[in-house]
Amino acid sequence: MLLQTQRLILRNFKDCDLDIFVSYRNDPEVAKYQGWGLPYPREKGEKFITSMKDKFALKQADWIQYAIALKDTDELIGDLGCYVRKDDARQAKIGYTIASKHWRKGYATEVIPFILEYLFEDMDMHRVAADCDSENVASYRTLEKLGFRREAYFVESFLVNGVYTSEYHYGMLQREWREKNQR
Secondary structure (H helix, E strand, O other): OEEEOOOEEEEOOOHHHHHHHHHHHOOHHHHOOOOOOOOOOHHHHHHHHHHHOOOOOOOEOOEEEEEEEEOOOOOEEEEEEEEEOOOOOOEEEEEEEEOHHHOOOOHHHHHHHHHHHHHHHHOOOOEEEEEEEOOOHHHHHHHHHOOOEEEEEEEEEEEEOOEEEEEEEEEEEHHHHHHHOOO
């Protein structure tokens, strides 16, 4: 996988990403709305990168995570995951994480449309879903700015670090994507 935006590259993980990956996974501000728990051990990061670096294609009932890197330096700044539903190969889910030192620079808003284009146009997905913690204002504003529709609010439905949090669930249809992007 290699998609390029004006400032970013969406690519497979590399072994050299490990230190940055483990660092932002251990950042309490980043982990606050994620389900991986702290501390995030280096060994877990090694296993994760090994499992992802040679994955090239989306497969049904399987997550794939792509590295988000700065185009000019190839520095890892986050990751973006995709999952194709087990029961419907034309429905996918995305999730994303950006290292805190790269927040408020528009990177998520820049890279997500490229994965949506890939999913809707190249993979012919009917629907793409995303969810986020209801307190993660930056994340839900990003999804809404990109045209995702809030479809559900689940109260205390997701366990994060021993505490149940509430979630917003979002969706976008292929036809909505095409209307928004005048296809």
